[in-house]
Amino acid sequence: xxxxxxxxxxxxxxxxxxxxxxxxxxxxxxxxxxxxxxxxxxxxxxxxxxxxxxxxxxxxxxxxxxxxxxxxxxxxxxxxxxxxxxxxxxxxxxxxxxxxxxxxxxxxxxxxxxxxxxxxxxxxxxxxxxxxxxxxxxxxxxxxxxxxxxxxxxxxxxxxxxxxxxxxxxxxxxxxxxxxxxxxxxxxxxxxxxxxxxxxxxxxxxxxxxxxxxxxxxxxxxxxxxxxxxxxxxxxxxxxxxxxxxxxxxxxxxxxxxxxxxxxx
Amino acid sequence: xxxxxxxxxxxxxxxxxxxxxxxxxxxxxxxxxxxxxxxxxxxxxxxxxxxxxxxxxxxxxxxxxxxxxxxxxxxxxxxxxxxxxxxxxxxxxxxxxxxxxxxxxxxxxxxxxxxxxxxxxxxxxxxxxxxxxxxxxxxxxxxxxxxxxxxxxxxxxxxxxxxxxxxxxxxxxxxxxxxxxxxxxxxxxxxxxxxxxxxxxxxxxxxxxxxxxxxxxxxxxxxxxxxxxxxxxxxxxxxxxxxxxxxxxxxxxxxxxxxxxxxxx
Numbered sequence: 001x002x003x004x005x006x007x008x009x010x011x012x013x014x015x016x017x018x019x020x021x022x023x024x025x026x027x028x029x030x031x032x033x034x035x036x037x038x039x040x041x042x043x044x045x046x047x048x049x050x051x052x053x054x055x056x057x058x059x060x061x062x063x064x065x066x067x068x069x070x071x072x073x074x075x076x077x078x079x080x081x082x083x084x085x086x087x088x089x090x091x092x093x094x095x096x097x098x099x100x101x102x103x104x105x106x107x108x109x110x111x112x113x114x115x116x117x118x119x120x121x122x123x124x125x126x127x128x129x130x131x132x133x134x135x136x137x138x139x140x141x142x143x144x145x146x147x148x149x150x151x152x153x154x155x156x157x158x159x160x161x162x163x164x165x166x167x168x169x170x171x172x173x174x175x176x177x178x179x180x181x182x183x184x185x186x187x188x189x190x191x192x193x194x195x196x197x198x199x200x201x202x203x204x205x206x207x208x209x210x211x212x213x214x215x216x217x218x219x220x221x222x223x224x225x226x227x228x229x230x231x232x233x234x235x236x237x238x239x240x241x242x243x244x245x246x247x248x249x250x251x252x253x254x255x256x257x258x259x260x261x262x263x264x265x
Numbered sequence: 266x267x268x269x270x271x272x273x274x275x276x277x278x279x280x281x282x283x284x285x286x287x288x289x290x291x292x293x294x295x296x297x298x299x300x301x302x303x304x305x306x307x308x309x310x311x312x313x314x315x316x317x318x319x320x321x322x323x324x325x326x327x328x329x330x331x332x333x334x335x336x337x338x339x340x341x342x343x344x345x346x347x348x349x350x351x352x353x354x355x356x357x358x359x360x361x362x363x364x365x366x367x368x369x370x371x372x373x374x375x376x377x378x379x380x381x382x383x384x385x386x387x388x389x390x391x392x393x394x395x396x397x398x399x400x401x402x403x404x405x406x407x408x409x410x411x412x413x414x415x416x417x418x419x420x421x422x423x424x425x426x427x428x429x430x431x432x433x434x435x436x437x438x439x440x441x442x443x444x445x446x447x448x449x450x451x452x453x454x455x456x457x458x459x460x461x462x463x464x465x466x467x468x469x470x471x472x473x474x475x476x477x478x479x480x481x482x483x484x485x486x487x488x489x490x491x492x493x494x495x496x497x498x499x500x501x502x503x504x505x506x507x508x509x510x511x512x513x514x515x516x517x518x519x520x521x522x523x524x525x526x527x528x529x530x
Binding site for chain 2: 025028029031032035036039042043046047071074075077078081085186187188189190193194197201204205
């Protein structure tokens, strides 16, 4: 419990700062919405002349796309990008800082099992993620309600938002895994931003149609928001992959952490 | 000279992987054009009616995807992002790695001045960056020749290469500057990536809505845009000047900071 509280305390400030920067981003995007919505009429007029098959090929429903949540789901990816970086930095830092700051021997000589140490650290990490997730999702909802004078379905909003947490957890798990294998991670921010941005660029390639088959490799592409808003729900296989990935990666990290030799500083 | 050669060798493998990724990106992107090129008028008409927000997210604003020029513009933007990531990593790591690998004592007891060490390192990094630039030019040119014979791209490509080189130099020296100036040089990589990421998000936002156009002076990605070059506008003198001045400042700062640096050993 001490370790949990200690970790939570040392991460709280950065969790709040991350949440505030993501909120700022959300605010800017919400301010853009009105000018985005103006394009609806023009687009509909233009598309009225085309057969339904053509529209289907594009894979979206204009009514959904131009709705506040449709727009939000488009720009949401940049918020998810930031959140993923936060999550990976957090996962990586929690474990590796004991090695880089040479406090591992101090920690390991305390009468707590390694199992308890890593569990406390991981649950503190997840708690900080939940705190900033809650702040972002909660306050963005308030912004949406105040700034956009249309009714927005809370249920759909939550469906989109929950994917944020699922994707964050994947990068958190990757961060933990990197930290237990590499241990003395030289630049936590560098490796985290690098990895997440790498996946993001891969995602850009997937969505611009250059490499379509790689969708399974890119967490950012697991959830098709327009389909979710259209009432088609989540794609089950991607949800399963997501959750399994997190569970397996974390379990493997546990095993590695418990078995690894820890060198004194 | 020894240091220069040593650095070239140390970076050769990394460069090779970057070039491989670059070749795959360009080849598959351009190959896609060969398959989809001149597909249908309707696709293009729909693209034109798309709201700026969506086009901005794919970097497709103001580009005609029915033509090889438009395709080239989209791919160039991805190449630009890759080039920026590559050069800023190179710049920060080439300086920071001596302290990271604890080889700085070894290096700085040699009878070479700090200035000549930095110069050799910078020259080695420049060689890498120029090679990256040249290969991307060459591959794109060959691909464009194969998929669309008799196109008018060659001169655009030269301008584009110059533009990409300017961005590469900016990020390269931003990296060396931070790595020399920061107390913990390992943080340079994270900070410059963060800067590039913020630049990218500002780029997207300023493209999405006219009210946010004023932000564009804040992001180097806006200084020279693939779409302007493809559409024949070329490089804007004022932005080229800003880029050159910034780069020069970073170079000077690198030398000053490095001269005064307290080496952590």
